[in-house]
Amino acid sequence: MSRYHIGFIMEQALGHVTHTKNLRANIAAHPExxxxxxxxxxxxxxxxxxxxxxxxxxxxxxxxxxRAVNHIARNTAL
Incomplete structure (x- = not known):
């Protein structure tokens, strides 16, 4: 099975915090x-x-x- 390295840059203001939590929970269900x-x-x-x-x-x-994109790009290939 192929693995996909995907970067997510998420604002943590207002409703974006809830959206981030939901997205993280759903992404965790996909082992690929x-x-x-x-x-x-x-x-x-x-x-x-x-x-x-x-x-x-x-x-x-x-x-x-x-800065977040640069940090992720330094540490992994997306």
């Missing part, structure tokens, strides 16, 4: 899928709270999503 998860957190803390423009969710989520 090796899921690699990048969870993009909504919260800000530390220095990030002082960077102008970084409070914008679209910008912040984009930067964090790109």
């Amino acid at each position: 899928i090796d899921a690699h998860w990048g969870l993009v957190q909504f919260e800000m803390s530390g220095l990030a709270t002082r960077i102008p423009g970084y409070g914008n969710w679209t910008l912040r989520a984009g930067v964090r999503a790109r």
Whole structure:
């Protein structure tokens, strides 16, 4: 049986948390899928709270999503 390495980048804001939990539970039922998860957190803390423009969710989520993709790509071939 073939195995599929699939990366999921999921926002963790509002209803996306529930969607992520449901997706993870359903993916776990498919042994042919090796899921690699990048969870993009909504919260800000530390220095990030002082960077102008970084409070914008679209910008912040984009930067964090790109970091998650890079992290997964460094650790596995998708």
